[in-house]
Amino acid sequence: MGDAFEVFIGPTLRGEKGQFFTPRNVVRLCVEILDPKPDEKVIDPACGSGGFLIVALEHVWKKIEEKYKHLPKEKVGSLKTEIASKNFYGIDKEFDLAKVSKAYMAIVGDGRGGIFCADSLVSPEEWTPIQREKIKLGSFDVLLTNPPFGSKIPITSKSLLEQYELGFKWKLDKKTGKWERTNKVLDKQVPQILFIERCLQLLKPGGRMAIVLPDGILAGDKVGYISSFIKDAAKVIALVDCPLETFSPSVTTKTHVVFLEKKKKGEENGPYKIFMGVARKVGHDRKGKEIIRIDEKGEQVIDDDIPLISKEYKVLVSENKKGKSYTYLGYLVDSNWLENNLIARSYLPEFLEVLEEINKSKFEVKNLGELKQKISTGANVGAKNYTEPEKGYPYILVKNITDEGINCADLKYIDEESYHANKNAIVKKEDIVINRCGNAGIADVVPEDLDGALACGFVFKVSLRKEYNPYYVVAFLNSRLGRMQMNRVALGTVLDHITKSELEKIKIVIPPKEIMEKISNIMKKSLESRVISRKLLKEGLNLAENINKF
Template identity: 40%
Template sequence: MADTKVIVIPEGKICDYVDGKFRNDTPEEYVRQTIEKRLVNEHKYLLKQIRIEYTLQMGSRKPRADIVIFDKDCTEQTQENIKIIIECKKEAVEARNAKEGVEQLKAYMSACLNCEWGMWTNGRQKEVYRKVKNEKGQIEFMDYNDIPSADGNLEDINRPKRTTLKNAYDDNLLFTFKTCHNHIYVNDGLQKQPAFFELLKVIFCKIEDERNIPKPLEFYATSEERSNPDGQLTVKKRISKIFDQVKNKKKYRLIFDANDEIKLSPRSLAYIVSELQKYSLLNTNIDIKGKAYEEIVGANLRGDRGEFFTPRNVMKMVVEMINPGVDEKVLDSSCGTGGFLVNAMTHVIEKLERQFEEELGMPKANWSNEAINTFRDRISEMAKSNYFGFDINPDLVKATKMNMVMNNDGSGNILQSNSLLPPHEWTDDFRSNLAEALGIDKSAIRNHKTIEFFNVIVTNPPFGSKIPIKDKAILEQFELAHVWENDKKTNTWAMTERLQASVPPEILFVERCTQLLVPGGRMGIVLPDNILGAPGLGYIREWLIKNHRIIASVDLHVDTFQPRNGTQTSVLFLQKKTQEQKDAEEKSGTMADYNIFMAMVEKVGHDKRDNPTFKRDKEGNEILVPDTNSVLVLGETGEGDRTVSHEQKKKVEDDQTPDVPAIFAEWKTKEGLAW
């Protein structure tokens, strides 16, 4: 395009998504920008229909409405022709606020003769009203699920069809999850964690309903049902039937008990269903789903055992570098929210999708329902056979299962266990389920020498001096739990028979992951830098070199895990040596000589307070570049087809993690590494 020049953003400003004007970067503005993107990308309103900060005449007052929308054919965008008004507030402002709450919105709607719809939101709460006149000619405001989309179809607001489900855009799914969770927390008297798990049940129902092709969708609540007690009971009965189907599925038996039920009040359930029903949770972009889900999980289930969830950009970098194959068995031994597994599975699904497109001779968009179901069955089978996650926290196990279900149904092998325990002390359920998934006899899982099951491990183990491992039965399994002595003359280390009194968990996890890998298997593991550099831990590095080929080390910026943890970390990529390789090296007395890929990630896209950081020009100003992913449109052709014009601009995240995999892939080819 001709106008792809870089635009500089003044300090403290943002570029408005709709009109391109610079506005102050405030919490309220963040809410408005997210809503603007939803209006255009989900509701399909044209730019020419939307006005920002529109001045209203209300007696002697001239307030400005945040967003107003006109009919697309409106030639005079006057106050009397406004169809929709939207007011956006920062999170701290409540809907009942006398000055800035929903009453302000209703006053604005009343002052606009033909305004039929209004929406008020603060990012956590959303209220939608339709203005009508009763039999006496008086104005009334009816609660509605949502404002209508550009086509004006009200039926889809109440009961969406499969063809009208929308893919969430930007942070709107995160807004919706927060809104639902906040509603449960406030209205049902549940604490954060129980409120989260009730929301989880409803999300399961939503996904189950979407998968029930080709039957009509049953996950819905009409505006009328949401607004009266009888309707709310009807919704609860309808969703409870779906939840019964969920519970009866074998793959969900470790998530829900047979007598489990949705404990939300009918009023809350109807509200949450109405908020979720318009989206397709199956088809929404994985990054949007992942960000929304993992952020709400982290806010509600973060524990105190060194659980610092890995940023999504780092997980994506690690998975792309480790490059799991379609038939490889993948494990995250400390799965947390499941982000590593979801990324790994998505990486492989993209490969599988390309295979299917070649076999069928057509792009995915043209597949039949039968082909789509066959593809989903193949993904489910792959997930059941090849994807595994362990975590000691039972709540995180449930959360990971949900994340996998939401991202292509990989829920089968997420298991709760303290995986550092001796294998013969693993619970019978854990050993039975693991053996069944691996297709082996449970009795084969005897000790730490008989657990070489996985081709690929991607993980971020809990780390920290506050949670040391002191149990002798655990420590005895690990060479790295022994006392090692250093020969200062040769600068070599020798393991003694004595055990250390306590060992940080991340050291044991390195060795446990090695034990879990098949010979030749590879891992990407996040570790504190002291393991790689502290003089007193030289024995760990010697052990690593003896047992692995060190493929790569990527040094992460100190802010990577901020604001909760300032530990300096790196990602270490290792390939387990075969016994033959180790024997040959021991016989020759020399280690194989090879190159190691080294990289430093100095920018991770956020600062120590977790605020996003963006690239700047030489003067320190943020810059804008063309947004190639934007679907924003200005007008239509004579045939009614949308035409992309008005090139959208976006800030550029100051993040180097996406650059590393491509550089690594080029290096790997030169080194002759085939995976």
């Protein structure tokens, strides 16, 4: 009934202010993992049309029906109505959405009295007396929400921003590696970030929440303070990575569902297991068209990983099945691994196994940042500035840096003006070039015949300190140990990319000099043979072009 209701009202309500209906499979996942109980108070502070509340209510009602199946139906019905009216609450800023949610709750069960039209982010003092009476900070056991998000709807009110820790500017203390709040109020903040803090305020200590958030605020150099704030205030109990198509066709945004448990006063994070799952399919494509697959019984089913993740959670966490082999749909991660990065795929077991293998090396291990003299990016030059090879300078693009080295077959050349205007992007012989995006993380040493070429803006150029050998470093970066680390930190909302700070954290095993030289010499010979091959090819083609001069 709920699905049909949203299909009917959806086109008239969605989208102008960053609000979109949460797909029913994601809603069910949240409810099944949080598992609200009949005596628990539940709230959605951005309830929209009430989807989370309805599914949570149905979930609780099933528990009531099972527990009291020996009672008359009328008695069970009264219990269900009482729970709906006393334990379920929703807030939405938009009058039409709040009205729809009230109607929805009235149709399913009498929970309409708990739905209010109000701004969840303002101080409760600005709510009406009845709203303040019914909705108190620190009084809810379970919270489920998908807050409106987007840079087009920022919060700019200073009086509102200063009510939130996340409404202030934060800075990273490079010595301690910890984020600290400053006393400077931000000029603006996107609502989804403030919603994180308000949601935690609404929960009791020990309360549980599920919140849908865009990947862009869960990892990255500039937003690490958000994950740091979350980890200080709550235990991360689960992370579910949703595909790019999850909210299609309404919007294409890469999201996660973040599950938290609010810390009790004085509670410290001891080691515990965090459930994580990565959904690669969500049952529809970017146009919203349903995708069907044939299951093991030969029957047509929707091709959707989300329900499978819920099943994995039940097996791994609820049933505590130890020793079960992991899949990307469900795996447990020791909380000690958790960084200021809440992207589930960063903690896939194969990535963590590589890090552990490196950490246990009998040789010294250093970060790439410790080896570098300088790391910078190239420069983007438009195609209108391309020219003929004999008139220009080589321009190294992402597509030129491949698993087999720098491919010069399709090398572009730029005019003299563009070249001299971007001198900081010039690479020298034995510099290292690394793709920032596309095939992110692939590296190579700049050969002799590309000395003085220009690197594009989607390429890192790295010069090492004299005591470190670029041929060895490239060999390590392109090995399994290096590539798995690169894949781990290559993140993005649409196109995966590597940030400079993450690149500097890549671990490099530093073997004794004789081992390093052996590997370096092999790599150098490989590079030199490619240079010789290009020279011979060029010579042969030149002779063929001038065949009539023989």
